[in-house]
Amino acid sequence: MATQVPLAPAPPVPTSAGRPHRIAAPRRRWGLTAVGAVIAFLFLIPYVVMLLGSFKTKKEILSIEPTYLPTDWQPRNYVTMWDTPETPLPLNLISTIAISAAATVLVLLVAVPAAYYTSRRRFPGRLAFLFLVLITQMLQPTVLAVGLVRQFLAIGIHDTWLAMILVNAAFNLSFAVWILHSFFATIPVELEEAAMLDGLSHLQVLRKITLPLVWPGIVTATIFTVVACWNEFAASLVILTTDANQPLSVALTKFVGQYATSWHYVFGISVVSIVPVAILFALIERRLVGGLTAGSVK
Amino acid sequence: MATAGNGSRLKQTASALPWLSPALALIVAIVLFPAGVMVYTSTRDLSLSGVDRGGVGLDNYRQVFENDGVPRVLLNTAIWVSGVVLVTVLISLALAQFLNKEFPGRRTIRLAILIPWAASVVMTTTVFYYMLEPNVGILNKFLVQIHVLDETFGFTKQPTSALAVAMVVGVFVSVPFTTYTILAGLQTIPTEILEAADVDGVSPWQRYTRIVLPQLRGALAVAVIINIINVFNSLPILRVITGDLPGIEADTTTSLTFKLLTLYREPALAQALSVFNFGLVLVIIVVYMAVTRPLRED
Numbered sequence A: 001m002a003t004q005v006p007l008a009p010a011p012p013v014p015t016s017a018g019r020p021h022r023i024a025a026p027r028r029r030w031g032l033t034a035v036g037a038v039i040a041f042l043f044l045i046p047y048v049v050m051l052l053g054s055f056k057t058k059k060e061i062l063s064i065e066p067t068y069l070p071t072d073w074q075p076r077n078y079v080t081m082w083d084t085p086e087t088p089l090p091l092n093l094i095s096t097i098a099i100s101a102a103a104t105v106l107v108l109l110v111a112v113p114a115a116y117y118t119s120r121r122r123f124p125g126r127l128a129f130l131f132l133v134l135i136t137q138m139l140q141p142t143v144l145a146v147g148l149v150r151q152f153l154a155i156g157i158h159d160t161w162l163a164m165i166l167v168n169a170a171f172n173l174s175f176a177v178w179i180l181h182s183f184f185a186t187i188p189v190e191l192e193e194a195a196m197l198d199g200l201s202h203l204q205v206l207r208k209i210t211l212p213l214v215w216p217g218i219v220t221a222t223i224f225t226v227v228a229c230w231n232e233f234a235a236s237l238v239i240l241t242t243d244a245n246q247p248l249s250v251a252l253t254k255f256v257g258q259y260a261t262s263w264h265y266v267f268g269i270s271v272v273s274i275v276p277v278a279i280l281f282a283l284i285e286r287r288l289v290g291g292l293t294a295g296s297v298k
Numbered sequence B: 001m002a003t004a005g006n007g008s009r010l011k012q013t014a015s016a017l018p019w020l021s022p023a024l025a026l027i028v029a030i031v032l033f034p035a036g037v038m039v040y041t042s043t044r045d046l047s048l049s050g051v052d053r054g055g056v057g058l059d060n061y062r063q064v065f066e067n068d069g070v071p072r073v074l075l076n077t078a079i080w081v082s083g084v085v086l087v088t089v090l091i092s093l094a095l096a097q098f099l100n101k102e103f104p105g106r107r108t109i110r111l112a113i114l115i116p117w118a119a120s121v122v123m124t125t126t127v128f129y130y131m132l133e134p135n136v137g138i139l140n141k142f143l144v145q146i147h148v149l150d151e152t153f154g155f156t157k158q159p160t161s162a163l164a165v166a167m168v169v170g171v172f173v174s175v176p177f178t179t180y181t182i183l184a185g186l187q188t189i190p191t192e193i194l195e196a197a198d199v200d201g202v203s204p205w206q207r208y209t210r211i212v213l214p215q216l217r218g219a220l221a222v223a224v225i226i227n228i229i230n231v232f233n234s235l236p237i238l239r240v241i242t243g244d245l246p247g248i249e250a251d252t253t254t255s256l257t258f259k260l261l262t263l264y265r266e267p268a269l270a271q272a273l274s275v276f277n278f279g280l281v282l283v284i285i286v287v288y289m290a291v292t293r294p295l296r297e298d
Helices: A002-007 A030-053 A087-121 A126-138 A143-153 A163-182 A189-197 A202-213 A215-231 A234-239 A248-255 A263-283 A285-291 B002-041 B059-066 B070-099 B106-118 B121-131 B137-147 B159-187 B191-199 B204-216 B217-233 B236-240 B253-262 B267-292
Strands: B044-046 B052-055
Touching: A002 A285, A030 A163, A030 A202, A030 A263, A030 B070, A030 B106, A030 B121, A030 B204, A087 A163, A087 A202, A087 A215, A087 A248, A087 A263, A087 B002, A087 B106, A126 A163, A126 B002, A126 B121, A126 B217, A126 B267, A143 A163, A143 A234, A143 B267, A163 A215, A163 A234, A163 B002, A163 B121, A189 A202, A202 A215, A234 B217, A234 B253, A248 B121, A248 B204, A263 A285, A263 B121, A285 B106, B002 B044, B002 B137, B044 B217, B059 B070, B059 B236, B059 B267, B070 B106, B070 B159, B070 B217, B070 B253, B106 B159, B121 B137, B121 B159, B121 B236, B159 B217, B159 B236, B191 B204, B204 B217, B217 B267, B253 B267
Parallel strands: none
Antiparallel strands: B044 B052
């Protein structure tokens, strides 16, 4: 091939350092890096504005001569934002954490057995089940919110964490099932059979042998579910009507008024809310390439 | 023999139930049942507090669709979904192609693009709203400074431009997921095929349209359908950007549903419109299933 000619092994020529001469490394493509930096900047603009704005005083951020950088840095915004008349922010943070954590635990408890069994056994109804899971992946709480409100009012759990835990768990179940299903499928059945010959029960095999092997899949499913629950908005908006029950995503909108919006607080809350999930997402970056579509385009 | 076969088949399904029933219970209780409730109550006369005052057939639907503003809302919905998805896919195709090249700092740039995906859409949208605010918005001021505008413009203060801004934000938050899905597709293309094309002296554009694009069909189908559903269901962007405008000129069927529910206090009409939205999503899912046949490997 033409491109390989210059790379044909040249006789090693001792250099001054005494090491064999190497073919020059492929041209470092700094031009592409520059283009990439511009693209990255474009995607970061709103978050940079958010971060800078969170350090401005209310007077400065509402000034009709807007500034790019804060003239009077106010790190105290991050303290004072927790105690405002608009919304009980500490309780909103607790709601967000509690709902996300409980929903994620529920998703794992429900998805692990289902994903394990469907990847291991063929049985009548298996395809119907996977089909049902796929359909819920396509549905979102937004389109069912009105029905959910009716149902929760009828059974008396409207405006409770429990309602939102169930909603978040149900609508994030499908991704967890799919990703775990594809991870379980990579573990050879022989491994489990050998363990069973050694006298372990089915559940013991799952707990001691298989689960540790699919750990990366569980981490991916967990992080993805946490982030999705953390950011949920539409269902929380109509199901959680009491201020104290609402997550940060809904509480934030209380600061945006027709006239004197407390933008500095809006941005401070946003920064506090976005940083943890952005870090979590970065941890599973490699899995996000393909992971999301693992079930659907295999 | 048939009976014995059926018996053992039933047994197989029965032994799968302990593993699947938690997932099934959650899906039935939080997805299927509310969907049923929604369809049923959309034919009832509901009071504000949710008291059922008897059946009204299709009156709720008639009332929704006889509203003079609704044709505009349907048109908005079509423009919103097709515009955002089309532009998102085009930008993501280019971006994925770029990020598939090797250059120093690529991983950092990929991580930067991940942030809009991880961040809450409400929060991202709120920053855009602030940046384009005519009095205090930084982006508005910037556009005046670089002489794109003579004076600041109320982008979010009238329906048409507000909808356009919402669409830009829609593209912004949809590009990361789409780019990652296409990147995953690009990585499945065998390098031998691309090298062979180079040897045959195919131009880069021909190589892209004749070799790369056809190989991306699966990834593109997933990206397009998931985007259509996400964008159709998206509430936060429109709620933040066009939510305070009077009337329904800048609404889609999804944002109108929530306005009927929370602003106009018309739960019965919101139910009817929700069922319409639900039906549309189901049609999209059926098309998706037909195009990608996600379960075909079984």
